[in-house]
Amino acid sequence: MTFDLEYNSERTLMIIPEYGRHIQKLIDHCLALETKQERNKMALAIVDVMGNLQPHLRDVPDFKHKLWDQLFIMSKFNLDVDSPYPTPSKEELHEKPERLPYPKYASRYRYYGNNIQTMIDVALSWEDGDKKDALVYTIANHMKKCYLNWNKDTVDDAVIYKHLYDLSNNKIDLRDSEETLSESKNLLKKRNSQGQSQAKNNHKKANNNKGRKRY
Numbered sequence: 746m747t748f749d750l751e752y753n754s755e756r757t758l759m760i761i762p763e764y765g766r767h768i769q770k771l772i773d774h775c776l777a778l779e780t781k782q783e784r785n786k787m788a789l790a791i792v793d794v795m796g797n798l799q800p801h802l803r804d805v806p807d808f809k810h811k812l813w814d815q816l817f818i819m820s821k822f823n824l825d826v827d828s829p830y831p832t833p834s835k836e837e838l839h840e841k842p843e844r845l846p847y848p849k850y851a852s853r854y855r856y857y858g859n860n861i862q863t864m865i866d867v868a869l870s871w872e873d874g875d876k877k878d879a880l881v882y883t884i885a886n887h888m889k890k891c892y893l894n895w896n897k898d899t900v901d902d903a904v905i906y907k908h909l910y911d912l913s914n915n916k917i918d919l920r921d922s923e924e925t926l927s928e929s930k931n932l933l934k935k936r937n938s939q940g941q942s943q944a945k946n947n948h949k950k951a952n953n954n955k956g957r958k959r960y
Contacts (some may be wrong), residue, residue, distance in 0.1 A: 760819045764798055772820050781825060788826040833847060843854055854908050856895035857888055865913050882924065885909055890932045899929045 759769050768791065775787045792812045802808040810830045815823055817833055864884050871877040887907045905926060906919040
């Protein structure tokens, strides 16, 4: 008695492996059918099976369209059936996406992050007044906190005002202001208290997990 063994290394490459080889064989059989009526009937059945194999796609908007597109991709765009959606092409599949511009916000002072630059842009769009002044000093305090997180344990307010002046393209000038920002020790205290509370929570979770059975 002899057996014909089929090794994966001898099989054809699966285009979308997530669906398994049986779906690929069904699609190959559908391609071999002679009449378009038979191919249409089998294509509908294959799409239904694909939907059952990938239930998470049901949460994707218009998931049926995605299944039909994958059906044509796995058939190497050779399947001649009546699809309820526009048939994709090889050119669309291999088309290169548009190049995304690299973000350059806060490039000179990266430790402030992009959110600070966004807040500064919002402040510049506001009309002059008490609300804008309050926002500007809130931004400056947050910049000081960011500076302390990534640089030193203390920083002079003049340094923060200079950086704010640069990031706003010389439009927000507090360099001659007599207003003082929050003290470094208070900002560091908040940072340390947050770190300690997180450490306590982690320690508490570790103690709660002690003695539990692991299966």
